[in-house]
Amino acid sequence: MPVLQFQPLNSQPTPSFWTALTSRKLDDFKLDDSTQSIAGWLEEGREIVDNHMRMTDQQTTNIGVDGSVTVGGNAFGQDSIKVQGVLKMFNTIEEFRQTGIKKELFGSLVDMILDSFTSNEPVLNPFLLVTYADLKKYTYHYWFAFPALVADPAWDLVDGCLSEIDKQDVQEIRQLEVSWANSKISLNEAFLVKGDLGVRSIASLAMYQSFFSGVPSEQRIIAFHDPSSSRLNPGWPLRNVLYYLNAIHGMTRIRIVCLREGISSRQGEVMVDDNKVMTTNMTPVAVGWERNKAGKLASRVADLGPTMDPIRLAEQAVDLNLKLMKWRIAPTLDLDKVSNTKCLLLGAGTLGCYVARNLMAWGVRNITFVDSARVSFSNPVRQPLFRFEDCLNGGRPKAACAADRLKEIFPNMLTEGYAFNIPMPGHPVPPSLTESTSAEIQKLEELIAQHDAVFLLMDSRESRWLPTMMGMNQGKIVINAALGFDTYLVMRHGIQPVNPDVDQLGCYYCNDVVAPTDSLTDRTLDQMCTVTRPGVAPIAAASATELLVSLLQHPLGAHAPPYVSADMPRLEEDLPLGNVPHQVRGILGQWRTNIVNGPAYDKCTACSAIVLDAYRQQGISWLFRVFADAKILEQVTGLDKLHAESESALNSIEWLSSDDESEGL
Numbered sequence: 001m002p003v004l005q006f007q008p009l010n011s012q013p014t015p016s017f018w019t020a021l022t023s024r025k026l027d028d029f030k031l032d033d034s035t036q037s038i039a040g041w042l043e044e045g046r047e048i049v050d051n052h053m054r055m056t057d058q059q060t061t062n063i064g065v066d067g068s069v070t071v072g073g074n075a076f077g078q079d080s081i082k083v084q085g086v087l088k089m090f091n092t093i094e095e096f097r098q099t100g101i102k103k104e105l106f107g108s109l110v111d112m113i114l115d116s117f118t119s120n121e122p123v124l125n126p127f128l129l130v131t132y133a134d135l136k137k138y139t140y141h142y143w144f145a146f147p148a149l150v151a152d153p154a155w156d157l158v159d160g161c162l163s164e165i166d167k168q169d170v171q172e173i174r175q176l177e178v179s180w181a182n183s184k185i186s187l188n189e190a191f192l193v194k195g196d197l198g199v200r201s202i203a204s205l206a207m208y209q210s211f212f213s214g215v216p217s218e219q220r221i222i223a224f225h226d227p228s229s230s231r232l233n234p235g236w237p238l239r240n241v242l243y244y245l246n247a248i249h250g251m252t253r254i255r256i257v258c259l260r261e262g263i264s265s266r267q268g269e270v271m272v273d274d275n276k277v278m279t280t281n282m283t284p285v286a287v288g289w290e291r292n293k294a295g296k297l298a299s300r301v302a303d304l305g306p307t308m309d310p311i312r313l314a315e316q317a318v319d320l321n322l323k324l325m326k327w328r329i330a331p332t333l334d335l336d337k338v339s340n341t342k343c344l345l346l347g348a349g350t351l352g353c354y355v356a357r358n359l360m361a362w363g364v365r366n367i368t369f370v371d372s373a374r375v376s377f378s379n380p381v382r383q384p385l386f387r388f389e390d391c392l393n394g395g396r397p398k399a400a401c402a403a404d405r406l407k408e409i410f411p412n413m414l415t416e417g418y419a420f421n422i423p424m425p426g427h428p429v430p431p432s433l434t435e436s437t438s439a440e441i442q443k444l445e446e447l448i449a450q451h452d453a454v455f456l457l458m459d460s461r462e463s464r465w466l467p468t469m470m471g472m473n474q475g476k477i478v479i480n481a482a483l484g485f486d487t488y489l490v491m492r493h494g495i496q497p498v499n500p501d502v503d504q505l506g507c508y509y510c511n512d513v514v515a516p517t518d519s520l521t522d523r524t525l526d527q528m529c530t531v532t533r534p535g536v537a538p539i540a541a542a543s544a545t546e547l548l549v550s551l552l553q554h555p556l557g558a559h560a561p562p563y564v565s566a567d568m569p570r571l572e573e574d575l576p577l578g579n580v581p582h583q584v585r586g587i588l589g590q591w592r593t594n595i596v597n598g599p600a601y602d603k604c605t606a607c608s609a610i611v612l613d614a615y616r617q618q619g620i621s622w623l624f625r626v627f628a629d630a631k632i633l634e635q636v637t638g639l640d641k642l643h644a645e646s647e648s649a650l651n652s653i654e655w656l657s658s659d660d661e662s663e664g665l
Contacts, residue, residue, distance in 0.1 A: 001156040004270055007228035009236035011127075011144035011290055012043075012068040018133075018140050018304055020072075022316065025089060025133055030327040033091050035105070040083040040127060042189055042237070043067030045229035046261035064229030064264070069127055069146070083189065084126045089133065096132035096141055096299075105130065110147050110286045113240065117248050120206045124240040125189055130299075135320060138308065143290065143299040148239040150285040155242055155270045161232055162266035165257060169197060170265045173223050173257065176202045190224035190241045193257065205241065208249040217253045218269075226258035231266065234258050236288075243284075246272060311411050318410055319363050330576035337552050339363040344447055346370050346422065346467055347457030348398040350530065351481050353385040354541030355455055356406060360413070362549050367406060368447060369399035369417040382534065418443065423623065424462040425605075425630035426517035438620055445470055453477040453548055456508070457541075459530045462516040462630075466623070468493060468507050468606040469615060477551065477558050480508045481544040483532045488540035491583035492547055493607065494600050495558050504600040505562060505582050507607040511598065513642065515605045515633035536588055543584050550577040562597040603642065605633040 029036070045067045069083055088105055090096040109128050116123040131142040173193055180187055180202060192203045194215050202223070203211040212220050222245070228235035234256060245251040253271040260266065292298045305313065319335070326333050343364055345352045348371035356367055374395030380386045385405040390396045399417030406413045420440040423429060429437045444467065448454055454471050456464045456478065464480065471478035471493060478493035494505025509516060554560035555574050562582035583596040602608055614622055614636050626632050634640045 001158055001271075002160050004155040004157045005233045006148070006236050006239050007045075007066060007230050007233045008291070009146045009227055010066060010068040011129075012070045013129075013142065013302065014070065014072045015304055015307070017071045018138075018302060019316075021089075021131070021133060021140070022135060022138070025135065026320070026323040029089060031091060033089060033095075036087040036089070038071065038085040038087045038129065040069040040071045040085050042069055042083050042125075042225055043227060044225050044259060044261045045227050045235065045264065047229060047264040064231075066229050067227030067235070067261075069144070069227075071129070084123055086126060086128050088128070088130045090130070091132075093132050093134075093141065096130065102130055102143070106145055106147060106286070106289070107283075109145070110149070110283065113147060113149070114283065117244055121188070121204070122206060122244055123188075124205075124244055125237045136317070138303070138305040138313065140302040140304070141299055142302065145289045146236055147286045147288040148236060149243040150287060151239070151243055151246070151272065152284070153273045155272050158269040158271055162230075162234065162258060162268040165265050165267040166197075167265075169257075170259065172197060172200055173202070174259070176200060177223075189237050190222055193221035193223050194219060205244065208245060208251065218255070220251075221255045221257055223257040223259055226260050226265075228258065229260065229264060234268075242270065242272075314410060315412055318360075321361070322363050332574075333576045334553060335363055338549055339365055341453055341548075341552060342366040342368075342451040343548075344368050344370070344451035344454045345457055346455060347459070348383075348385075348402040348417070349373070349379070349457065349459060350382050350537040351457035351483070351541050351544075352398075352455075353383040353402060354538050355457060355481070355545055356402065357384060358542055358545035359548075360406065360410065362545060365410075365412065366414040366451075367403075368415065368451065369402045370420065370422070370444070370447065371397075371399040371402075371417070372419055372421045373398050375401055382537070418447070420444075422458070422463050422466055423627050424460070424518075425465050425515060425626050425633060426462060428628040429624060434624070437624075441466070441620055441623060448474055448476055451476070453479060455544060455548075456480040457544075461519050464508055465516045465606050468509065469611060472496075472507065472607040473612050473615065475558075477548065478507070479544050479548050481540045482508075483530055483536055483540060485531060486533050486536060486588040488536050488543075488586045488588075489583065490540055490543040490547055490586075491596075492551060492558075492580070494582075498559055502559075502561075506598040506600045507604060509606040510601040510604045512605065513603075513639060515630040515639070517630040533588055536586075539586060539588070543586070546577075547580065547584070550580045553577045554580055563595060564597055603637040603639055605637055605639070608637055610637055 046065050048063050048065055071085065086105070086109060095101065105128055109126055112126065113123060125146065128145040128147070129142060131140055133140050176193075177187060177191065180191075187202070187204055190205060192205060192208060192211050193200055194212065195201055222241060224238055224241060226235040227237070235258070238256065245254070252274045253269070255267060255269045258266045289297050292300050322333075322335050326335070341364055343359055343366065345355060345367060348369040352369060352371065356369075359367060375386045375390040375398055376395055377391045380388055380391065385402045386398075390401050397417065397419040399419050401417070403415040403417035406415045420443060421437075422444060423437055423441060448467065448470050454467060454476050456467060458464055461482075468478060468480075472495065475495050477495075480489070480491050480493060482489045491508065492505070493507040497504050551558060551560055553576055560580045563579035581595045582598060585594045585596055586592070587594075600607060605611060611633065631640070634643070
């Protein structure tokens with residue numbers, strides 16, 4: 001009798017599995033390289049009919065197609081597990097290439113198979129998957145193993161081949177298996193069958209002794225889901241089934257039914273030397289590493305990059321650096337809180353372009369620009385969202401151009417650009433522009449209401465006044481960045497504190513004792529342009545972005561207390577990015593950065609309660625008065641009285657003349 005040969009088993013990891021694996025690695029496993037449980041599904045072998053014309057006669061050929069162990073996107077789920085698997089993900093390609101670890105994993109899986117022999121639900125055909133994922137390139141190195149215990153002596157195929165089985169027999173066996181589905185004991189990939197057609201019954205492998213008690217050996221049947229399509233050889237999973245039944249139950253002869261899809265189910269009788277029974281006292285020889293496409297015992301590579309939708313590929317790749325932060329450096333980082341933040345950038349110049357790029361790098365996906373200017377030829381070298389062609393024909397509107405460029409960088413960005421002026425104190429509005437200016441004020445107020453954080457990135461001091469007041473009125477996070485030649489200021493505006501005993505942080509105008517007024521008229525070219533050292537703007541923009549993200553990560557959010565000194569305590573579990581300063585003032589000429597903390601001023605012309613009350617009660621009509629005469633802000637806040645008192649105090653001082661000073665010497 002010929003020795004029973006087994007058709008090798010093939011793996012079929014799907015693209016959805018690699019996608020799921022990538023997500024699990026980034027979000028859950030991280031640097032954890034311990035083994036994980038996964039699930040696969042065993043496909044039955046099948047035959048397909050190939051009809052073709054040869055000369056004048058029609059020929060029909062049946063082509064066998066082997067089944068495989070399919071591992072899909074739901075491999076990490078807990079339902080409908082048919083084939084158990086063990087996943088080992090290596091963190092480096094060097095670890096993956098080491099053979100010693102693979103041998104240990106394979107041996108451990110063999111031990112698990114043998115240990116399960118004494119249970120009511122033996123695990124006979126688990127698989128092993130070792131892999132290394134290059135998440136930057138979406139390249140996956142992997143190797144499957146299907147451990148099989150080598151029988152000694154080997155099994156023999158009594159008739160020398162597998163014969164076809166009657167379709168009614170197959171149908172009845174499958175129906176019995178379906179009816180077993182509600183049983184507490186799983187049938188897994190193989191089960192026992194006894195009886196003739198019409199009076200058959202089935203049971204799990206562990207019930208061999210009781211189920212086959214009094215049944216002649218020639219009437220005992222094993223049915224199993226066979227991945228092989230060969231007419232000569234059954235599939236690989238049968239090896240461990242036969243080994244188990246021989247070693248535990250002393251079975252030496254039995255009929256097998258190879259359940260295959262469609263018309264190709266087959267049957268045969270197998271036997272082994274009655275004088276020898278497999279033993280579990282010593283670990284048997286096991287084989288089962290899958291060969292690659294070249295037929296060698298070596299790993300395979302799945303390169304999904306070229307086959308993936310570029311937009312989806314970008315979507316998964318753009319936040320890779322952020323997720324890697326959570327692996328080791330900042331595990332408590334809440335990236336969702338950052339990505340869900342809607343940011344309004346008032347100004348799409350040098351600061352606006354750099355802030356937008358930094359926000360994108362942090363995962364912010366909703367950015368809106370407001371800017372009334374057009375791209376000029378001096379812009380592209382300093383403002384990274386613009387190109388030379390944007391300057392032609394009078395220049396594209398900056399806000400819309402910047403928004404379009406963000407979508408070019410990452411198509412899934414939600415971004416818009418609005419071109420309108422922000423009215424300013426000390427800049428009267430002509431009667432002809434009253435209606436359009438009112439619309440711009442309303443639009444600005446709507447935009448601030450629709451966003452979570454507002455960045456003030458304009459190039460004049462007074463243009464920041466209206467959004468500062470509106471942001472305070474709506475309780476929004478306001479981040480301010482301003483530039484000098486080699487200096488910069490980055491600060492967060494304070495909001496109304498929840499605790500009345502806590503001082504409110506100041507805004508951009510809280511250190512002023514005069515109202516913001518026209519600073520643009522009668523200025524030379526170098527005073528009208530933002531003349532700064534080229535490195536100052538990127539530093540300030542990065543600081544402004546980091547200030548917002550740090551604020552979002554603080555458990556108190558916008559109410560976070562200001563960072564004062566290095567001695568201020570830092571709770572690692574709550575502050576993954578550290579304490580949050582109020583103001584950062586940098587002096588590039590001295591290579592120095594200062595941390596400044598300033599309380600709100602009760603006479604502030606932008607954020608004080610009296611100014612907010614005037615705005616709430618009188619609305620746009622009051623704003624137009626302020627635009628016409630900024631001194632109104634000093635009258636409302638009482639700064640005019642403070643000026644008068646100061647002037648009176650100075651006049652009351654008896655100053656010494658120069659002659660008196662000389663005599664005193």
